[in-house]
Amino acid sequence: MMAGQSPEPLRIGVLGAARIAALAIVDPARTTGDRLVAVAARDRRRAEAFAASHGVERVLDTYAEVVTDPEVEVVYNPLANGLHGPWNLAAIAAGKHVLTEKPSASNATEAREVRDAATAAGVTLLEGFHYLYHPVTRRLHELLATGELGQLRHVEVDMVIPAPADDDPRWSLELAGGALMDLGCYSLHAHRMLAPWAGGPPRVVAARGGERAGHPGVDEWLEADLEFPSGATGSARCSMNGDRRMPCRIVGDRGEATAANFVEPHLDDRVFVSTPDGERVEELGRRSSYTYQLEALRAHLRDGAPLPIDADDAVANMQLVDDCYRAAGFSPRPRTAPVQLTR
Secondary structure (H helix, E strand, O other): OOOOOOOOOOEEEEEOOOHHHHHHHHHHHHHHOOEEEEEEOOOHHHHHHHHHHHOOOEEOOOHHHHHHOOOOOEEEEOOOHHHHHHHHHHHHHOOOEEEEOOOOOOOHHHHHHHHHHHHHHOOOEEEOOHHHHOHHHHHHHHHHHOOOOOOEEEEEEEEEOOOOOOOOHHHOOOOOOOHHHHHHHHHHHHHHOOHHHOOOOOEEEEEEEEEEOOEEEEEEEEEEEEEOOOOOEEEEEEEOOOOOEEOEEEEEOOOEEEEOEOOOOOOOOEEEEEEOOEEEEEEOOOOOHHHHHHHHHHHHHHHOOOOOOOHHHHHHHHHHHHHHHHHOOOOOOOOOOOOOOOO
16 A cells, blocks of 8 residues: 555445444444445335435345445444344355444354354454543553552443333343343443453352333343452443433542543543542543544454454353343343345
């Protein structure tokens, strides 16, 4: 490549016309110059409207046509949770790289199959924990790495949103819904990413949860008590029936830091730091975490730059999700039947 040239754009195919897609892939691709080459939805008219408003180059009839399209090199999967595993597997079978919304599968067993398939096919599977790429989260980690907060002692992460409509797929057990799947997976992931400062990843000590009325087996809220090998503790809480908030608080033996909204730093990029030297507020920028994530994926696929997480990480996170469900008296989510691609 000649000096000064930007890398060749990624060629992305989009499954479905999900609400999240505008924030998670359309706006980032517009910023980074990557191409949205194809989209399909269950209703072609929705796909056509999505393509027209978001600049997608072509509308196809089915998800299968997107994952097998020769021009598509990366499949973006924002479908309902229960469709993540089957369509991630289908995209991998078609030789595509995958950027999947979290969680990557319905349960840890399925996540292992997805990982094993991606490894065998030599493709990249990236689970969309976009918060990890933003300066807000990188700063929390840096405050531990520099020793300013001292030894990690406790972590608290809350993930709360107002209740979705009663017919929303996030309340469907068959589609792998529930507060822990939709929100708590972030909370658990944020804890796991602190392993370098806690002697290793956390385990579930205890968990409690409440069922959504009229939706047996589906958690409206769940909270888990975690413990790290170092003895540090964690509290991972999530609810799909409250006032929207997403703080991450890290407590060390010399100070503490709280990100006001670690998952949506484009809305609030403040980090509050308190040590014996005083208190301060740092503002880390409101550029979208999804844009940082897409840039990291392109740097990986074009230049071989390392990614901070991989398909093994996706398995470990789903295992922790399943452990929390069992500890709280719920069952891990059932999986959806696999997709058969006709070639």
